[in-house]
Amino acid sequence: MSEPSRIIFCWHDGGFVPCGRLERIAGDQIPAGRSSRFIYAKSWLARSDAFPLDPERLPLIETWQGAPDGHQLHGIFRDAAPDGWGQRIIDKRFQGTRLGDFDYLSAAGDHRVGMLGIGIDPKGATGCVAPDGTLFEDPDAPMPLEVLQEAAMLFEKGAEIPPKLAPYLNFGGSPGGARAKASFRDHDGQLWVAKFSMSGDEYNEPRAEGAVLSLARACGIDVPEHMVTEVGNHTVLLVRRFDRPMIDGQEQRLGFLSLQTLLAVEPTRFYAGKSYADMAAAVRRIGEPAGAEIFRRLLFNALIGNNDDHLRNHAVIRKPSGEWTLSPAFDLVPQPKGDKKHVLRFATSFDASIADAMQSHAQLGVTSDDAKAIVKKVIPAVRSWRNFMQEGGVSDVDIEKLAPAFSLADHEDAKAYQ
DSSP states (O other): OOOOEEEEEEEETTEEEEEEEEEEEOTTSOGGGOEEEEEEOHHHHTOTTOOOSSTTTSOSOSSOEEOOTTOSSOHHHHHHSOOTHHHHHHHHHTTTSOOOHHHHHHHTOTTSSSSEEEESSTTSOOSEEOTTSOEEOOOOSOOOHHHHHHHHHHHHHTOOOOGGGTTHHHHSSSOOSSSOEEEEEOTTSOEEEEEEOOTTOSSOHHHHHHHHHHHHHHTTOOOOOEEEEEETTEEEEEEEOTTSOEETTEEOOOEEEEHHHHTTOOTTOSSOSOBHHHHHHHHHHHSOOOHHHHHHHHHHHHHHTOOOOOGGGOEEEEOTTSOEEEOOOOOOOOOOSSOOBOSSBOSSOSBOOHHHHHHTTGGGTOOHHHHHHHHHHHHHHHHTHHHHHHHTTOOHHHHHHHGGGGHHHHSGGGGGGO
16 A cells, blocks of 8 residues: 655645645654655746755755655654644544654644645645545634633543533644644634643743743834733733744745754754754754854853753744844743753853853854853843733743742843943
C-alpha cells in the first residue's frame, strides 16, 4: 500500500498557491520511527517569483528531499505542526489512531503557524486533513471566548466534550506549547491565541504573562499586541498572531521558522546547549541582523528568571517583502521555582548573571556603547516589575509568589546600572 501524501500550499500574493508534495515514509513503524520527504511542484519551480520554504534546508531543486535523520519532518513542517496541548486535542479528535508528526501537521487546520496550508488536491481547498485523508475545511467564524474557555476546561479535566462545544476541537489543535489555549478570531476578523488558566496553576499565569509582555515592551523589546480579559471567573490572555498581519485590509500569512529549525537541532532536543550568540549568527545568516534585539531579550530573560528560553520559543518570520527577520518575542514567562540555569548560554555560562549577560554583547555583534545604552534602559525598567504586575491586575499574593523569579533584578548588583 502506498504511503499517504499531502499537497503543501504556500501563501503568496494574497492566497494559497500549491508549491509541493509531502509524503510520509515508513508508516508501518511507530510514530517516532516514521519519516517523510518533500518535492517542489514543477509549477512552483517555474514561477519567476518562487522562493524556498526554508532558505537553508529546502533549496529550489526538482528532486525529492528527505527529512534529516532522526526527524519525522523537515523543520519548517514541524514548526507548523502543534505540540503539547494541540497534539492532545488532535489525539482526542482522532482517537484510536497512532499519530505522528505528519498527522499532527495535517490535522492542525488552517490556523496553524506560518504561511503553509495543507490539502489533498493541488486545485482544491486547504484545511484539516484527517489521518484517513479526508479534508475538512476549517470553520472560520468567530467562536465566543466563553465557549472556548469552557471546552478547554472540560478537556483539561478529561471530561467528555458535549456536542455544542465540539467545534473547539477545530480551534484548539493548531497552537503549540503545553498550556491550554485556542485560536480565537474576533468580530473584526483579527486572529489571536487565547491562553487560558489551568487548574494546577500556582498563580494567575495569564495575568502575569500579560504584565511581563507589557514590561518587555517598556524595555524596547518587540512584542505582539496583547490584552487580558476575564471570561466568567477565569482569566484569559489574548496574544495577537504576529504571523497574520492585516495589510491593506486583508490578512496575510508570514513564513515562520523556529530557531530549533534554523540551528538544525533534533526535534526532541529543545535543550541542546546552544547560545544566544548561535541564535544571532543564524538570524544574520538568512536575514536581517538582530544582535541588539537579541541582547535585549537575553538580558530581559535573565532578569525575569525566564529560564524556559528554549529554541522553539524563538523564531524568524518571512515578511511580505521576502526578508527573514527576528519575530516578536513570545512565551515570556517568569519561572519562580526550579533550576535557575537557562536553556541558552549567555557569554560563558547557562547561569544567569548581569556580568555574564553584559559580556555577551560582542558575540552578538553589538558595540560596547550600544550594549550600555540597552542595559541602562532594560535594568531600571525590570527593577520596577512590581508596578507592572500591579497595573496588570496581578494580586499582591501572586506578586510575592513571583518574586524569586526576579531575584537578579532585585539584587543590589543591579542598582549599579540605574
